[in-house]
Amino acid sequence: MSETPRTTGFSTRAIHAGQAPDPATGAVVPPIYQTTTFAHEDIEKNKGYLYSRVSNPTRAALEQNLAALEGGVAGLAFASGMAAIDAVIRLLKPGDHILTQTNMYGGTIRLLHGVMQGWGIESSHVDVNDPKALDQALRPSTRLLYLESPTNPLMEIIDLRAASAWGRAHGLRVAVDNTFMSPYYQRPLELGADLVIHSTTKYLNGHSDSIGGAVVCARVEDADPLRFLQKAAGAILGPFDSWLVLRGIKTLAVRMRQHSENALAIAHRLKSHPRVKRVFYPGLPDHPQYDLARGQMSGFGGMLAFDLGSVETARRFFKALKLFPLAESLGGVETLVAHPATMSHAYLTAEERARMGIGDGLVRLSVGIEDVEDIIADIEQALA
Ligand SMILES: *Cc1c(COP(=O)(O)O)cnc(C)c1O
Numbered sequence: 001m002s003e004t005p006r007t008t009g010f011s012t013r014a015i016h017a018g019q020a021p022d023p024a025t026g027a028v029v030p031p032i033y034q035t036t037t038f039a040h041e042d043i044e045k046n047k048g049y050l051y052s053r054v055s056n057p058t059r060a061a062l063e064q065n066l067a068a069l070e071g072g073v074a075g076l077a078f079a080s081g082m083a084a085i086d087a088v089i090r091l092l093k094p095g096d097h098i099l100t101q102t103n104m105y106g107g108t109i110r111l112l113h114g115v116m117q118g119w120g121i122e123s124s125h126v127d128v129n130d131p132k133a134l135d136q137a138l139r140p141s142t143r144l145l146y147l148e149s150p151t152n153p154l155m156e157i158i159d160l161r162a163a164s165a166w167g168r169a170h171g172l173r174v175a176v177d178n179t180f181m182s183p184y185y186q187r188p189l190e191l192g193a194d195l196v197i198h199s200t201t202k203y204l205n206g207h208s209d210s211i212g213g214a215v216v217c218a219r220v221e222d223a224d225p226l227r228f229l230q231k232a233a234g235a236i237l238g239p240f241d242s243w244l245v246l247r248g249i250k251t252l253a254v255r256m257r258q259h260s261e262n263a264l265a266i267a268h269r270l271k272s273h274p275r276v277k278r279v280f281y282p283g284l285p286d287h288p289q290y291d292l293a294r295g296q297m298s299g300f301g302g303m304l305a306f307d308l309g310s311v312e313t314a315r316r317f318f319k320a321l322k323l324f325p326l327a328e329s330l331g332g333v334e335t336l337v338a339h340p341a342t343m344s345h346a347y348l349t350a351e352e353r354a355r356m357g358i359g360d361g362l363v364r365l366s367v368g369i370e371d372v373e374d375i376i377a378d379i380e381q382a383l384a
Contacts, residue, residue, distance in 0.1 A: 010069070010184060011253040018064030019246065030061040032243045054231045058239040062246050063214075066204075069183040069249070070196045072216035074223035076230055077242055081179065081199025082107050083235035084213030086115075087226055088175050088195055089144070090233075094120030097139045099167075100146040101128045101158060103356055105177065106344050108148070128163050138170060147193070148177035149186075150293070153305040153340045153364040154357055155280045157289040160296050164192030173222070179203070179331070184256040185299040189218045200237075202331030203302075205248040206255055210241045255333065258369040259302030265372050266365070266379065270306050275383045277307040277361070302367040303330060305340070311360035314339055318363075320382035323374065330366035335375055338364040 008016075019030050033056055038049040049055055059077050066075035078084040085108055089098070098112065102125045112123045126133040128147060145167035149158035160176060167174040175195040176188035182203040188196045198204055200212035214237075217223040230236050237245070260283070267281035282293035283300030293300065308314045318326045324335045328343055338344060341360045345353055353359070367375065 013068045014065070014252050015250050017068035018061040030058055030243065030246060032239050033057045034239050052239070053234050053236055056236075056239050056242070058246075059237055059242040062237070062242040062249075065246060065249060066183075066198075066214050066216050069252075070178075070216040071187055071189050072196065072218050073220055074227075075214055075216045076223070076226050077200070077237035077245070078213040078215070078230070079235045079237055080211050081177075081197070081201055081213035082111060084197050084199075084215050085111060085177070087229045087233070087235065088146075088197060088215055089116055089121065090229060091173065091222065091225055092121055092143050095141055096121055096143040097141040098123035098144045098146055099128070099134065099137055099142050099172070100125055101148065101151070102126065103151045103154070103156065104146075104148045105152060105179075106347055108146075108177070110347065129159050131162070131166055134163075134166055142170070142172060145172045145174045146177075147175065147188075148179075149296075150180055150282055150301075150303070152180065152303070152344060153280070153338070153362060155282050155287070155303060155305065157282060157293045157296075159292055160186075160188055160191040160193065164188070168192060168194075180303055181297055181299075181301055182252060182256055182331075184253050185260070185301055186297045189216070191296055194218050195222060200245045200248075201329065203256065203259075204252065204331075205245045206252065206332060207244075207248055208329060208332035208334065210244040210248075212237045212241050212245055255369055256299060256301070259367055260299045262369065262372040262375060263302045263304050263365075263367040264300065266367055266376060267304050269376050270304075270379070273380075273383060275308065275313070277309050279307075280305040303364070304367065305362055305364045307359055308361040308363055309359075311341070314361050314363055317382050321378055322381070323370070323378045324368075332366070333369050335368035335370060336366045338366070340364055 036052050040046045062077050063075035124137045126137045147158050164174045174193045176193045177197045179199045179202050196216045198214045200214050264283045267279050267284050270276045270279045281304040324337050327336045340358050340362050345358050
């Protein structure tokens with residue numbers, strides 16, 4: 001398939017990379033190669049595809065596209081974001097150790113503690129923005145520095161440049177979950193990471209209709225074992241979902257700009273609302289890490305949180321909303337609201353949540369691309 005030059009703009013790559021007209025028919029959109037297997041022309045003679053767990057042309061188009069967007073040498077598409085994270089962790093061996101941050105996607109914590117620990121891979125959670133904390137937690141067996149920024153739901157920023165440099169200096173692989181920002185607003189490989197992870201379920205697909213995941217590698221030394229894992233363990237993304245994500249990515253730039261514009265307008269409006277105690281959005285100049293955010297992201301995205309003070313107020317707010325459902329997930333064109341204390345962070349004790357700053361009155365918004373005045377009107381009538 002085509003090599004879209006790296007010098008082209010982001011949207012041009014999003015629309016064209018990996019997607020030259022189909023060599024068999026000239027189809028402008030990559031066909032959904034819904035086939036398990038591929039005929040050999042002769043013994044030891046084939047067209048490069050043998051069996052769809054190993055490789056499939058629709059998935060290959062998506063993988064090339066993702067590599068071009070994140071600026072890596074290879075992309076790999078998995079059955080879910082968790083399958084992608086699982087594959088990255090399985091680059092380690094029993095006895096190896098992972099250094100990571102304290103607040104991260106709950107599913108990742110569940111995988112680290114509920115699965116990986118049982119297979120002999122331990123992890124330590126520290127303040128990764130503090131080099132002293134990193135130095136103290138480092139073990140001779142540490143192999144992976146695992147990061148995620150911004151964090152859910154308080155939108156704290158990890159200094160990806162500094163943490164990656166520290167990880168590299170200590171001979172660790174550095175992986176970054178870039179789901180919240182998408183490659184349009186943040187490209188961790190350019191900031192020094194070795195691997196970028198996505199739940200394509202969120203902004204990349206963008207339409208809340210496909211579960212998927214991906215890893216993009218800066219180096220072939222990581223791509224080869226990950227490809228082997230795809231083939232050996234088999235948690236691959238199917239052709240139809242690959243096609244959906246490719247289709248979603250074509251509008252990633254315009255969607256991200258609208259998510260971001262809407263979120264900033266809502267953040268400003270919430271900030272001046274008497275019922276709202278605090279707003280968490282990195283695009284607000286009084287966010288404590290506003291400068292850090294501006295230094296590593298080219299926009300602030302569509303995720304924000306705000307504090308209503310108590311679970312009763314939060315419950316009344318959710319009940320009163322007319323347009324937006326209370327639901328897990330994020331990154332779709334529709335606005336979704338969530339209650340971290342009972343949803344994404346329910347696995348923590350109330351005490352742990354309080355220590356992190358996740359109160360019972362905290363509300364998270366995945367701001368969609370509806371007309372922003374309609375979103376604000378619904379929020380304001382529900383707050384009233
Ligand atoms: C949703 C999400 C995941 C997990 O992805 P799935 O596609 O649901 O398996 C991982 N990391 C982050 C930041 C997420 O938001």
